[in-house]
Amino acid sequence: MMFIRPARHDDLAQLMVLAGKTGGGLTSLPTDSATLSARIERSILTWQNALPRAEQGYVFVLEDGATHQVVGICAIEVAVGLQEPWYNFHVGTQVHASKELNVYNILPTLSLSNDHTGCSELCTLFLDPDYRNGKNGYLLSKSRFLFMAAFRHRFMQKVVAEMRGWIDEKGCSPFWESVGSRFFSMSFSAADYLCGTGQKSFIAELMPKHPLYIAYLSAEAQQVIGKTHPQTAPARAVLEAEGFRYLNYVDIFDGGPTLECDIDHVRAIRKSRLLPVNIGTEPHHNLPLCLVGNDHYDDFRVVLLNVDPHGEHLTLTQEQADILRCEQGDPLRVVTVSSSEKKA
Template sequence: MLVIRPIEQRDFAILKQISIESGHGFTSLPVNDELLQKKIDHSLTSFASRAGGKGDCLYFFVAEDSDTGEVLGTTALESAVGLTSPFYTYLLGKQVHCSRKLGIHNVVETLTLTNDYTGVSELCTLFLREPARHGMNGRLLSKCRFLFLAEFSELFDRRILAEMRGVSDEGGNSPFWSWLQEHFFSMDFPTVDYLTGIGQKGFIADLMPKYPIYVSLLSKEARAVIGKTHDKTRPALHLLEEEGFSWRGYVDIFDAGPTVECEVHNIRTLRNSRRLTVQIGHPVRAQTHLVSNTRFEGFRALLGEMAINEQKGQAVMTRAVASLLKVEDGDTVRVAEMKRND
């Protein structure tokens, strides 16, 4: 069984392996020891010194196999983007060129560089390793963050976003970036992806076009991938769409992948979750539930079989499940029912 827990220092080696496995375009996990250590440090600090409200905090989790102790995935929440370094996106918009006298009315699409998401919370760093890509593991990795959000909502913005990896090939070549590179840059996509991942974003402000780009001027290949998602990222996007996330025209400035967003209080799993009291025993007519304890630094979440006693407001679970959640009789858990098609 996979158990979600905050990252620890002992996870460094496997985090580096995951950063290698994640490949090009997964900007949040660069293959760089110093930056990976900074992410661990940032998360440890965020959990150890709980903020009084939204701040520059990172809550980084790993998925650990309870039988082997092997870490098989990562997932994270960033409380607010763009506070310490600019958070850039392109906004896909429209401009109208009209002449009544000539009887011409043209609507053209544009891409405008923005910092519109500054201060918004972010879902990030979701990666499930190949051996664990089965069953409901992907859903656990994605949805566990919503229980944390529900329990500690004061630490996050009213809106939350998620950047979806855009289209690139096995060599890390992005059709969208190829056009930008030809006209404005002299760096290939893997290089800019890596520089962004390690926080060296100054080149963006220096070299990115400041004025709106007419989409019609882009190459056919670049136009075709605007707002499109990498094949490996489509399942993650589908899960977020089920939760109520939608695309509102913002795309990544390097690969043009879509940035989706949702009002936190409208997230389906968060909205449907509730607090219940633990009853350790033998659940009758048990069903699969997404469940977490209500601790901050000691947060745990998993998918487990349990029964709900509606009259007593109890979550009836086995001793084994309670042990993995680090709860006892009478403790509080947060629960959301899960179905195979959720």
Template sequence: MLVIRPICLADFAALKQIAIESGHGFTSLPDNDELLLSKISRAQKSFTETVTSPGQQSYLFVLEDTQSKDIIGVTGIEAAVGLSTPFYHYHVASHVHYSPRLGVKKVVETLNLCNDYTGASEVCTLFVREKYRRGFAGQLLSRVRYLFMANHPERFSDLVIAEMRGISDENGHSPFWAWLETNFFGIDFPTADYLVGIGDKSFIAELMPKHPVYVALLSPEAQNVIGKVHEKTAPALRLLQKEGFFHRGYVDLFDAGPTVEVALRNIRTVQQSRLATVAISDEHQLSQAKADEQNYMLCSTNVSQFRATITPEVKYHSDTNSLLLSANTAAELGLSDGSDVRFIKL
């Protein structure tokens, strides 16, 4: 069975391997032992502390094959971004230049440096190892975050964002950054990406152009990638769009990948999921009840011992608002008779 759970120190080796496999542009998981250990420690603290409003908590989950014990992927949520260090974006804005006397009208776009998403919650760090990219692994890693947020809305902002990885090649070359590097920064994209990943963002304020940048002045290659996603990120973007996320003109400073947003209450999984009571049954009873021949995503409501999975081996009874589970499924999720469970039909 594939089960989502909070990350723990024993997952360090797997997390490091995922950081290596994710490659350039996956800023939230740089290949740095000290930082990865810090992420695990911060997540463990976040899962165990009492929270009444979003702060600097960071929730990091892993997807584990409970039979092989392999860590298949990782996913995370930042409760509120930009509280301790600036959270920069470019906002793409359009301006109309018009001369009635000459009869000339020109619409020009500019990139404006901003911190508009300060305080928003961010879904992030979603990565499925390549050999496991089949079945429901990606969907489970993506949507489980919304089930967790639906369980504990007090821990998160009313606005949720996701930064999408922009265009870069296998060597870490970003057409958008290449223009910035030449004109302002003097460091290559992998170096800038790594510095941001380890939290060293001071160079942005020191070297980033302070005034709006006219898009027309960028190289054609740089202009062409603004707001576009890396081919490996396209599936993740489609999942986000199905949840209601949309692009409002904000892009990453380094590779110009889009940042998408949605109100927490408008996330499809949040709206469609529901709480029920667990009723544990043996396999024969479950078979007799004719399980719905449909996959369900379900999770516990405990924070520190959170568990989630996808399975067809359940039966929902609307008259009693109860979810019939096998003893094995309940055990894997840490559930018992009478426990609360959140679920959604897929």
């Protein structure tokens, strides 16, 4: 059985393997052992309440219970931009008009923004290509909502998620070539690596402080503003089904869209409920497919099961209860995968 759990120090080697499969462009999962080790340590310290809110971040992994292999990763940053600036571009407009000439032009622009400072962020979502089948992607992405529902007080009012922007098979980003490369004088991969390893001061030092006219960018760059990488398109669809929307903010490196939603409006958070466990026989498979998680802060687990989310209890097998670290009568949090994905 596949299940979500907190990342541990001994996951490092397998996370390095995962990082090597991203193909670039996933800034928060660099192929750098020291950075990933520090990320895991920061997550553990967050769970131990040993860090201030500005430094807190949770890292979860998807484990194949049959092989004990880590095949996916996802994370939540508690409050971005409180310790160091969190940048994106806002896609806006400027108007140039002349009554005398009867000319009225509306020109789209990119303006450097810190508007999402203090938001919680969904990040570092990556699933091993060999496991992109069934509902593994749903489990990996949506499990974070059960954690946020269980521990709502630990997160901010607005949640954002940066979607990976469009890059070609050679790792080239047309948005970067038309924007970033002109200010940073380095390759997309080099800037991506620096940012992923925490070396972000160059952004504030070199990024343009004035609006950029989109019309001055190459046609290729204009076409990918707000466009999601094909491998990330399913993740975007999952978030949009939960209530997230693109509100004209894009990544400063690859032009990928930033999605956002009020935390209390996220479907899985809003509709999740607690039900007691009844350990018995496995339920029928014609029941809705649901996310089921415990409310153990230090030993959080989530699985996908066919259960009745509207009944008086959740019937689990002993094996399922063992994975969720629960006993007879313990409360579990449950929500359907989505309104349109009710059965396995």
